[in-house]
């Protein structure tokens with residue numbers, strides 16, 4: 001980590017929902033303390049000293065700001081991750097299979113992980129995320145042992161990578177409706193939700209899914225926030241839930257008092273009209289993971305309808321088949337286009353606001369900044385505005401990332417992160 005400058009002069013920045021030029025951002029103690037854009041309509045301010053209404057001398061009088069070329073965005077949020085799934089990329093995509101055969105391959109990797117190899121893999125994965133523009137991550141952690149080593153490994157990995165971490169300890173006490181954990185799943189299980197709660201205390205929580213916690217134990221999670229839960233990713237989960245309890249997974253969570261603004265449901269792919277109304281009226285958050293849902297042939301969740309019903313939408317890289325916030329965001333629009341054969345469900349500004357988790361480059365916000373190049377082969381000539389970020393850029397265009405006031409990644413780091421990822425995989429996948 002290099003010593004952070006306390007101010008940046010941004011060539012272009014997305015501020016208050018529009019792109020402004022020549023924005024001075026000052027930060028202290030991990031927060032943005034001042035944002036001074038050049039007045040709208042002013043051109044080439046460096047060529048005309050004093051042309052801002054505030055003189056350059058005044059604006060730049062404190063410590064010399066670091067100039068960042070390109071388009072700077074607020075930090076982007078990865079609201080759903082299983083760090084160790086990064087080991088599956090390029091391996092589980094081969095051939096045919098289903099979600100359920102993918103799950104077998106995922107368990108095979110899980111079985112091989114130790115706290116040490118988990119740390120190495122998670123640090124490399126979190127570094128890849130940061131370099132892609134994700135400045136915070138909700139890690140949905142179900143691969144815990146009775147002892148807390150793997151959670152500690154994740155915390156240490158996130159700290160070294162410089163990403164903000166919300167570690168959601170997931171309760172997983174049954175492998176299906178009425179079925180006990182089997183094989184490596186035993187490693188995830190605390191036995192009962194009550195024993196899970198004793199171990200976790202008041203920390204951020206997750207219910208793996210309505211498959212993984214019996215109905216008569218769901219009361220343990222009432223009132224907990226944040227609470228995340230995988231929901232209706234597969235039609236098979238809905239069918240089994242209906243057979244077991246006579247209601248959909250969404251209605252089950254509602255009847256148990258578990259929906260609301262403190263809850264995030266992940267996927268929400270196969271929903272009824274009643275499910276959408278329940279999630280919206282309770283202001284439940286919905287995390288969509290388009291690149292994972294695409295990879296696993298899950299289907300397309302009704303993100304637009306959920307937003308219109310009252311849900312806050314977020315995105316996550318989940319299985320890390322792809323780690324690219326721009327790809328997740330544009331997929332919200334592109335998938336709806338394929339599903340409906342109409343365009344224009346989301347504007348680029350709406351999608352960018354989703355990516356930023358509602359935060360912005362503004363006073364009082366965390367000192368998190370993501371800069372993308374606007375002259376690459378992908379982004380050149382695309383307008384250098386929010387449409388460039390959402391509809392043209394990729395993770396490879398991220399040139400500079402600040403988290404909590406510290407520089408945590410630049411374009412120069414990509415090769416080194418690649419080597420770290422390769423080394424982490426070497427320890428997990430024996431050479432043929």
Ligand SMILES: [Zn+2]
Nearest residue numbers: 082140230318
């Ligand atoms: Zn997941």
